[in-house]
Each structure stands twice: as structure tokens, then as C-alpha cells.
Amino acid sequence: MESFKRIKQVLILILFLNLLVAFLKMFYGFYINSTSLIADGYHSFSDSSGNIIGLIGICFASKPEDEDHPYGHKKFETFASIFISVMLFVVSFDILKNAYARFLNPIEPRITIDSLLIMILTLTINVFVFIYEYKQGIKLKSDILISDSLHTKSDIFVSVSVLITLLALRFGITPYIDPVMSIFISIFIIRAGIKIIKHSSDILCDRIVVDSKKIHDIAVGIEGVLACHQIRSRGREDDINIDLHIMVAPDNDIKTAHDISTELEEKLKKEIPGVGKVLIHIEPYENNEFHIDK
Known part of the structure; x- marks a missing residue:
């Protein structure tokens, strides 16, 4: 599919940029003995690993769909997002x-103009990566790109905290600020991981994707649909599955009922982006069970 090809191209570009950022942070982190900068470099390397996954x-x-996977293989992208969070x-x-080891044995990093420039450069790259990857994730409706962009967003906050640390040390503030900021970095990373797991688990556990009222309103807007109920939706934003029961006049013949169902399916796919499969169960309308919804 063209969308998957585009997602691969985006991931390859982001992988290259993350490796560049990670190398610069790690190199200067070891050079100036900064745990927060090294920690930030590890985080960027984890970004690279996430891109590979x-x-x-x-x-x-x-x-494509096959005999054993009639609904396709798109959830593998969601599984990959969970691996990134782990x-x-x-x-x-x-x-x-x-950070704990540095609390016990504090070492004051050597702060240079080069290290500050490196942080500003890598921060600029991270901002570009986040904006680009997030926009592409929304455009392509890609779980992996959106999740990875959230990871990169945490990088931005982390890089800002490291930059603050280096500036603080530059002005003679206690060296303990370095391991303290490392702890804040880890909190940001954990927060990003939790967000990714929550989003992925919503998909894997078939959380509702489309507001049932929206589906209901579309259904009863079709001529011949007298009522609808048992509305459900699941899947990903780019691969939504909907099933519902509709009620039609009991004197309709099979062809008429089928035509109503087909019209409803086409309208749902047209008005709700990402709808792939629609399962409609047809029932005869009974006055004593349901009121007329239109």
C-alpha cells in the first residue's frame, strides 16, 4: 500500500536524524561528564531503536489480508508501538x-560553549522531527508515527531540562542538579511510555472508535431505516470496523432490505474516514420494541 511505503520513508528519515542527535549528545556527554546529557543521549538512541522496531x-x-488474517495485519503496527514503550x-x-550513583559520587561536568551549542542544535532537530513526524502520522493515520512523535516530544522537554542544567552549572549552581535533572528526564520518558501503551491498548482491546450517536444519525437518515441499535465500532483510525442492527418495515422483500443495507454501508464509509468493514444485521421493525427514530 502507498501509505505504508510513505510511513517507511518517514521512519528512515527520522532514524537518520535520531542517530545524529544521539551521537552528538553522547559524545559531548562523556566529554564533559554530564549524566543528564548522557541520559538524554540514551533516550535519543532509544528513539533510533524505536524507529527500527x-x-x-x-x-x-x-x-495484505490472507486466509489466516481476514482482517489484515495492521495491528502489527500497534504491537510495534507497545515494544517501543517497553x-x-x-x-x-x-x-x-x-542518577543514584551520581548522587553518591557527584562529579561536576565540564561546561563548554561547544556543549551548549550542541544542545541547542539537537533541540532544534528534535523540534523539527516532532512536528514533521506528528503531521505525517495524522496525515497517514499511522499509530507508529504518532506514538514515535510523542516520544520525540518528550525529547524536546528533556533537552530543555538538560540545557537548563548546563546553564545552571555554568553559573556555579550545585553539581547535584545534574542527577536531579536526570530523574526528571526519566519521569518524562516513563510518561511517554504510558501514553503509548494507553493508546495501543485502546486499539488492541477494541475500545470504541466512532461515537455511536454519529453512526445512529447516519443510519436513520437512510430512507427505509426505521430504527437502529446495538451499534459498535472498533479498530484503528485508518481501519475502522462497524457493526449495527437496523430495523426495516416487515413487509419489505429481501432485495429492498439488501439495497437499504448497501446504501447505509456506502454512506458510513463516505462520511466516516477510515471505515473499512461494515456489518449490518437487518431486523423487522416492531412497534412495541422500538420507537421510530426519524
């Missing part, structure tokens, strides 16, 4: 461990 997930998700938790633990 995303590429693997997209490769599986782009496979990686974030592991990185957070490592950062907290290093």
Missing part, C-alpha cells in the same frame, strides 16, 4: 540507576 512492524502490517521503561530504569 517501527520499520519491522510496518513490514508485517503492510501484508524499551522506554528499560531506559528510564537505567537513567535512574545512574
